[in-house]
């Protein structure tokens with residue numbers, strides 16, 4: 001079924017893995033674009049000081065641009081920092097600028113430091129079908145803010161040696177946030193990335209991940225594909241840069257599965 005159902009309620013999905021380079025940002029950008037191109041209203045919140053999601057969506061994020069830092073530290077409403085993504089209808093982005101690099105430290109002494117993003121988003125999420133939060137490669141306060149603001153966590157896992165190393169720590173942090181700060185939080189989605197069908201390793205990792213996460217692991221798997229890694233240097237997602245590539249078709253399948261699972265979780269609009 002290739003119709004893309006829209007969720008009845010906004011889905012806020014934190015995309016987390018404290019390992020860097022596993023495909024968090026790439027997955028956020030491409031899945032967000034896929035959903036937006038099929039009629040969903042989608043917001044991407046760039047919560048990584050490196051600003052890769054902002055770059056990938058070609059959203060200005062140089063110093064001085066209002067960004068997610070202002071929401072976290074200065075109580076600026078999300079609406080005041082949101083930018084429309086050019087060329088993709090229904091897609092918006094809250095960028096990250098270099099300011100965000102200090103936030104992890106500054107948040108420590110701020111009131112309700114774990115729920116700043118949740119508060120900034122509270123009155124605005126109804127405007128979207130999906131909100132994706134692209135987390136930095138750490139389990140610090142920025143990632144905790146994403147987990148308090150979200151009701152779902154998506155974990156991208158790169159098909160490599162030690163793929164599951166660190167995942168235990170991630171899931172126990174998620175459990176802590178659920179127990180103390182956000183009872184609605186659940187890991188709903190695990191996505192295998194940079195899969196290389198020619199290697200026995202990729203197959204072994206896939207089996208491990210499916211044994212560990214069961215149904216949470218999407219059937220769709222993202223192959224290692226050079227078009228995926230080229231797209232950001234053109235300020236594009238692979239969905240628009242090369243829609244026929246295996247990278248793009250796999251991300252479309254992943255987006256479709258996410259949409260259908262959401263429809264199964266609650267009535268669709």
Ligand code: ADP
Nearest residue numbers: 020021022023024025026194223224225228229
């Ligand atoms: P993270 O956000 O977890 O740090 P990224 O999404 O930035 O990871 O991906 C890390 C690097 O791997 C980037 O250079 C990206 O272009 C590349 N990459 C991600 N997914 C793929 C893929 N499916 N095929 C080829 N390269 C990929």
Ligand code: MG
Nearest residue numbers: 024025048052
């Ligand atoms: Mg990233």
